[in-house]
Amino acid sequence: MAIKIYGDPGSGSRRRVTAAAAAMGVDIDIVDIDLFKGESHTPEFLELNPHGLSPVMVDGDFVLYESAAINLYLAEKAGSDLAGRTTRERFEVLQWMFWSGEQWRVFATLTFDEVLAKRFMGQPADESIVKLAADKIRAAAAVLDTHLAKHDYLVGDRLTLADFDVAGPFSQNERTKIPLNEFPNLVAWQQRLLATVPAWAATKREVDDRIDGALGAAGIKL
Numbered sequence: 001m002a003i004k005i006y007g008d009p010g011s012g013s014r015r016r017v018t019a020a021a022a023a024m025g026v027d028i029d030i031v032d033i034d035l036f037k038g039e040s041h042t043p044e045f046l047e048l049n050p051h052g053l054s055p056v057m058v059d060g061d062f063v064l065y066e067s068a069a070i071n072l073y074l075a076e077k078a079g080s081d082l083a084g085r086t087t088r089e090r091f092e093v094l095q096w097m098f099w100s101g102e103q104w105r106v107f108a109t110l111t112f113d114e115v116l117a118k119r120f121m122g123q124p125a126d127e128s129i130v131k132l133a134a135d136k137i138r139a140a141a142a143v144l145d146t147h148l149a150k151h152d153y154l155v156g157d158r159l160t161l162a163d164f165d166v167a168g169p170f171s172q173n174e175r176t177k178i179p180l181n182e183f184p185n186l187v188a189w190q191q192r193l194l195a196t197v198p199a200w201a202a203t204k205r206e207v208d209d210r211i212d213g214a215l216g217a218a219g220i221k222l
């Protein structure tokens with residue numbers, strides 16, 4: 001039985017997993033859930049992830065949440081070298097994945113919640129939170145941009161799981177307007193991923209269709 005991944009097609013976190021699974025050649029069944037209808041907060045879903053967040057992976061009787069952990073599990077299961085070929089590479093991949101969760105993507109999510117999620121709820125964004133997140137993103141992006149000036153990919157100059165994790169905030173930045181486009185090497189790296197990783201391009205279209213469609217249906221113009 002194929003591994004199941006539960007998530008909404010508009011989710012940048014689901015995208016990190018479905019794109020990485022495709023790049024690693026891992027067979028998955030995607031189970032769509034509708035976050036706009038609160039389907040990650042049903043009693044059945046909360047059994048899988050009590051935080052009410054997606055994606056969630058179910059492999060037989062093993063349930064796992066957190067996209068980065070799911071990707072590492074899939075890589076181990078598939079024997080994929082996207083988790084790194086050597087000890088040094090593996091720890092560099094982990095370094096960027098931890099960095100992404102703690103210092104990077106969290107501020108993109110905060111901006112999404114203020115600028116988009118609240119808009120769907122008819123509430124104004126808290127501009128002090130938007131500014132705090134933008135300042136944090138700019139500070140981290142400056143370091144990332146310097147790294148990417150010398151490297152085509154984050155680790156070992158080839159695609160790894162670190163790229164999927166760190167590229168996650170690009171999923172919504174055309175709508176949330178987080179300040180990624182100020183950093184030319186970041187933009188070039190993102191274009192490189194879209195051009196060389198078919199699943200990264202396909203899942204961008206999926207996210208854009210889903211969120212732009214929901215914005216249009218709600219009559220929201222950004």
Ligand SMILES: N[C@@H](CCC(=O)N[C@@H](CS)C(=O)NCC(=O)O)C(=O)O
Nearest residue numbers: 011012013040053054055066067068
């Ligand atoms: N750190 C988590 C983040 C998961 C997350 O924020 N998921 C969002 C979609 S991108 C979600 O399910 N939100 C539903 C909600 O907040 O109710 C991961 O990497 O999987």
